Amino acid sequence: MPDIAVFAPAPSVTVTVEDRGMDGVGTAPEIHVHAGGQGVWQARMLRRLGVSVTLCCVLTGELGRVVRGLLEGEGFRVAAIERDGHGAGYVHDRRDGERATIAATQGDVLGRHDLDELYGAMLREGIDAGLAILSGPDGDGVLPADTYRRLAADLRTNDVRVVVDLAGDRMLAALEGGVDLLKVSDEELRADGLLEGDDLGAILRAVDELRRRGAHDVIVTRAGRPFLVRNGSRTLEITPPQLQIADHRGAGDSLTAGTCAGLAVGQSLREAVVTGAAAGALNVTRHGLGTGDMETIARLRRSVVVRELPGDGHDPDESHGRISPDGLAALAEPAPAPEEDR
Template sequence: MSDVTIFAPSPTLTVTVESAGGDDQIHIHAGGQGVWQARMLRRLGISVTMCCTLAGEAGEVIRHLLEDDGIRVVAIERQGRGSAYVQDRRDGERVTVGEESGDPLERHDLDELYTAVIREGMRSEIVILSGPADDDVLPADTYRRLAADLRPAGCTVVVDLAGERLDASLEGGVDVLKISDEELREHGLQDESVAGVVDAMHRFRERGARTVIVTRAGDPLLLLDDEGVLEITPPKLEVADSRGAGDSLTAGVVAGMVRGEPPRAAVTLGAAAGAMNVTRHGLGTGDAETIAGLRERVGTRTVHEEDAGTSARVSPDGLAALAGQEDDS
């Protein structure tokens, strides 16, 4: 049994060419959102089971790379092409040389993967639903079904998704939603002030998320839960590569939750993990001792919504209570 189960339907084989001292260096890793989350969780001392599909030559290599990182792999092996890319970063910028998203999952493979996630999730109690390499890999409704089935089974469901997959997971109901302000804009956010973002967070809660965390590029993070709005300010560090910072943040939050912290407290560990990740070229990497030190430098403050200019709202529980009062009158 692992502390956390991650649903990662199609991990990616990544090949990166870099330059060091005038010589080429070739780095081969497993990649993708769920992999980067798993890698940071392992750095923080959390055991992880990854439920995924593995296809073709890329899948064979990915399994070995994941297991070398200490990740327990529960894989549905299938025929066809897996996800992979080759990037040239010798000039400092990522240039994609070749890429394939892999073949969509067939119905039988998806059924087997779904069953594996439910089984392993019930053993872990915390499940992260991560996105596929490509939108066409599996139906977005899979996320609604998983969220709807995992929570009644006693699992805490954490998501960092966008688009149709986010909408579907909210319909199923999630415990923690992490989303970026960029993804909020894709969902129609026009007012990017704190008030505008908090209003959007309330709407996500009304749609099925208990706790909402929004990352805002260089601005402080925001968290909304039953207690209200919390602003979280990570330490400022020099950025080597910003990719994967959000996945490291999600992993840090989950690591805190595994240790018994509520999301409101665990978000400071997430902020420290995300800050550490941007200083490194390896995604989902960092040192647990350094992250713990950075956590002590994360600032937090309560945001009073009336001061931020947000409209007054009543929670679903509050609405139910008001309805009961009206019935009694």
């Protein structure tokens, strides 16, 4: 089974309240408690695709102890630094169909000693795995952005493939260190002042700038529209199947996870992004973030359309997202499905 190390600095306890219909009686509240945060949602989808995951994180105080139990219950290996203080978490009320935040905290800032220990753990686990995902905490001030520059550089120096799913200062810092694959949205690029305009040419110019700054390959998502992949000199347009949306949150993290699952078993980036597109498409049909099943994702791959855009030295080619039987077989049988994250 392939292994991936995920840098998830400050995972959260997530509490979501929903309505549960009761025949003849009306409604009653239903409460869901899970571990959450970007890295956790990515790790959850990786597990669904049969990938072994090590989560590198700091677990803080009472909430941190709860998070550890939840993560280990899902089958993750947890390389954690434990400390006293206030952890991260939120309470959402979704009884009206939309998420309303009742309370939320990003937790305490990481101190120097905790950050040093976390850095060492991620370096160690990344080297062992050979592929690392760098994700961020919910809060802006939890750890210095420069941490991502140093991690990206040191991991790649040790022959670790580095995938980054970040924006803002963290993304820019990681690019300084150098990354193998960057995934970012057009909205995030616009907010960072790296994208002017909405046309294809403007996005490709932004991609060129990201590559100049240190990204080897780049994925740019565009909400509700086909996403773009710059793979070496080629530019691909990926159209996922259009499914009914239950909750759009987590689709981007599932795309990242599905792509990394493919890369971990030796798929080319072109093949791997088809797996990612199918995983992201399935996730929006579900209330659980980073959830889905391998069999459905494999079938949805058939509906993913890959089109190579002209103008970069290659003939345009449109094809469905099928890969060889060996490529599909390389994705191991999925681990037992945990209760969905809400």
